Amino acid sequence: MTTALSVAPFGGDDTAPTGSDVVIVGGGIVGVLSALELAEAGISVTLCEKGVIAGEQSSRNWGWVRQMGRAEAELPLAAIALNLWRGMDARINGATGFRQTGIAYAAFTERDSDHWHRWHEIGTRHGIETRLLSGDQVRAMAPAIQGQVRMALWSPGDGCAEPWQSVPAMARAARSAGARILTHCAVRALDVEGGRVAGVITERGRIRARRVIVAGGVWSRALMGNHDIDFPQLRVVGTVARVTGAQGLPDHPFGTENFSFRPRLDGGHTLTLRNANVAPILPDSFRLFRQYAPRLRENWREFHLRVGADFFRDLTAPRHWSPDEETVFEACRVMDPKPSAVFLKRALRNAIECFPAFANVQTTHAWAGMIDVTPDAIPVIDWVPGLEGVFMASGCSGHGFGLGPAIARLTADLLLDRGPVSDPAPYRWNRFRPA
Numbered sequence: 001m002t003t004a005l006s007v008a009p010f011g012g013d014d015t016a017p018t019g020s021d022v023v024i025v026g027g028g029i030v031g032v033l034s035a036l037e038l039a040e041a042g043i044s045v046t047l048c049e050k051g052v053i054a055g056e057q058s059s060r061n062w063g064w065v066r067q068m069g070r071a072e073a074e075l076p077l078a079a080i081a082l083n084l085w086r087g088m089d090a091r092i093n094g095a096t097g098f099r100q101t102g103i104a105y106a107a108f109t110e111r112d113s114d115h116w117h118r119w120h121e122i123g124t125r126h127g128i129e130t131r132l133l134s135g136d137q138v139r140a141m142a143p144a145i146q147g148q149v150r151m152a153l154w155s156p157g158d159g160c161a162e163p164w165q166s167v168p169a170m171a172r173a174a175r176s177a178g179a180r181i182l183t184h185c186a187v188r189a190l191d192v193e194g195g196r197v198a199g200v201i202t203e204r205g206r207i208r209a210r211r212v213i214v215a216g217g218v219w220s221r222a223l224m225g226n227h228d229i230d231f232p233q234l235r236v237v238g239t240v241a242r243v244t245g246a247q248g249l250p251d252h253p254f255g256t257e258n259f260s261f262r263p264r265l266d267g268g269h270t271l272t273l274r275n276a277n278v279a280p281i282l283p284d285s286f287r288l289f290r291q292y293a294p295r296l297r298e299n300w301r302e303f304h305l306r307v308g309a310d311f312f313r314d315l316t317a318p319r320h321w322s323p324d325e326e327t328v329f330e331a332c333r334v335m336d337p338k339p340s341a342v343f344l345k346r347a348l349r350n351a352i353e354c355f356p357a358f359a360n361v362q363t364t365h366a367w368a369g370m371i372d373v374t375p376d377a378i379p380v381i382d383w384v385p386g387l388e389g390v391f392m393a394s395g396c397s398g399h400g401f402g403l404g405p406a407i408a409r410l411t412a413d414l415l416l417d418r419g420p421v422s423d424p425a426p427y428r429w430n431r432f433r434p435a
Contacts, residue, residue, distance in 0.1 A: 012183030028058035031215035033408030039177035050186035051333035054167035060369030084405035094169030097162030101252035186329035196388035273347035
């Protein structure tokens, strides 16, 4: 088994421009698709990625593209994103691996069953097609399933894609549309003149721009903090594995309360322990405790708190720096957390209890991704208060891959003063301010 994660290669441009209409910080799915949106609109755009395209969470996620189970505030974005995913391969003239397979969540406990019945009512109000399946209907859908399954929620319109190949393919399309894409080019600081942004200062030099989009994932808080702007963001670690050798499983993503899997185009399955993330305790955990306490109380089962070397590393790390010196962004080109062997063992055990075919699998790869989380687990898609010309598209809270196309579309709409594809109010920055 290897913990190395392969991403489809993408080579950045050799030279950096001196200026651009818009600079985007971050080469994950939100940054890359924002570059594509703006380039398609005829805007001069340069994307700066400190490491490689999709090197972090955009290639490390589950690959699910769903409406079902989303927070109600995200449902408009989820519907838009799903529609954009359906036409993505034709749009970018490339392969994302997207297919509309449907997704099923099966409930074995009364608590989980009640949860999905409630969500079915929410989805119905928003026009999302989901179906409540009885235990017998679940067994007909998945004859190999074992245990006392009570019911399942089935969403036929949802699907999945292959993260490792999707975002590089999108980046190639953005470049073809006219975007400049720089890899191994860390943005050390925003270039600010008179209270408004004038561009960015990178390790390769200054790039002038009237607008800057911060789509840096877990790094967004550090970048903004250097300019005394407090973006509320913490991080959690999710563990994932690729397994091979399981036969007779459903041909669509399948989740339960304690594990999930999806079929992969390479013949294996992506397997995870559902509702389980490591939440490293960091200095920011104390600085932001009041904002995160309500969610921690509500979802305490999902988070496993840990104190490790990251606490002391963050404690001694500078919170402000000069753009003339090397920064944390260059010191860590790709954040590569260690996967949890305990979580993987538990996920496989739970999967075997439900589908005995998992007893024959081989785990070929295991990896972890660092997920950026806002206090309400909803992204921020808004202008940064107090710094004119800077736009935040971050805080996706583990939902960025599936929602990415819609987040990028809304970002472009707001930058270009177009009619927004969705009401931006739920994603405003000022929702974190005290009433």
